[in-house]
Amino acid sequence: MRKNSRLMLAAGFIGLVLTTSSFAQENAKPAEPSGKDLAFNNKKGNCLACHLMPGVPGAISNTTIGPPLVGMKARFPDKAKLRAQVWDATKANPQTSMPPFGKHQILTEQEIDKIVDFIYGI
């Protein structure tokens, strides 16, 4: 597991370096999904199914289910709390409609980290 994640990180790093050179751009493999990609993808986070993200380009949704994700830093001074909400929303609210992304392994720990980093910035 640890090894795996290091490998993935390394691959990500190489990808990053390579994509900056013009050589790699021609032979570019599909890039590692970003936090935003993971949040938008309806097979991954699918956050837009339930959350508007006002101000985020391309965040197309008319949803009315969860609160809009804005000003996350102000709402979650403690980033760990934000991560905990994504990892298992039933903890804060047993009746929640939000899937327990970490607890039910809908997303990997790394994917959750990336998504949390992304929404922490919006």
Added chain:
Amino acid sequence: MRKLLTAFLGATLLFGVVGAKATPEQDRKATLEYFQKKFPNIKFEDYVNGAFIFSPDAFAQYNSIMEFPPYQTVLEHGKKMWETPFKNGKTYASCFPNGAKDIAGHYPYFDEALGKVATFEMALNACRKLNGEPELAYSDMKTMGVLTTYARSLSDGMKMNIKVEGAKALAAFEHGKQHFYQRRGQLNFSCATCHVQNAGNIIRTEYLSPILGQATHWPVFRAGDNLVTLQTRYVGCNKLVRAVPYAQGSEEYNDLEYYHSYISNGLPLHADVFRK
């Protein structure tokens, strides 16, 4: 405000679970009152229109499509199946009172002899068996789906009228209700999460329909002529939450359909409608 709302919804949902000792009629009334409170401007009869009640634009589109349904040939095919005699010369109509007019609203019912819930589609298969014909697969939209498309339309306008009498019937009803309120699948939703708690909300771009009225208008035709029976929709919704679906015609789904249909008692049936 939001917290309050969530607390209120939570309490109502809890009622759904805790209220296991409520009678079916109390369950139905509680559901009705819940939606009356949630949507004071929506009339009882309108609930048969599902998610369209929340979107005048989509409802206008529905009405124009219903004038010339793109699935007309499927309906004609269903009529032909219904009217074509079995090898012994008898027809489906011979198996039902009044040629099967105004009966679908009595299904599902609890069949004492069988000791189980029996659906309308099971009655169609029982008719075939009685007349020496092989049974049709409940999941086969080309045969059972097409047949029930016409057979159910003979009950258009009849009001849903499901009865739960006796301890065994009540147990089946409770089992169906439990399926409806039980969280399942990797995504951890119950049917009620979407069709009670979030009914009227938009999930990404789709309005979620309320449980009330959901069982009254089957089969539906989605996006043109894609025929979907009620239990096929159960499979679809189970898959949405990444749960393993049950077999169509299974006791699990039949009990779910029993509960689900009872909640729509008093609402008129209308087979073969367009859905997105």
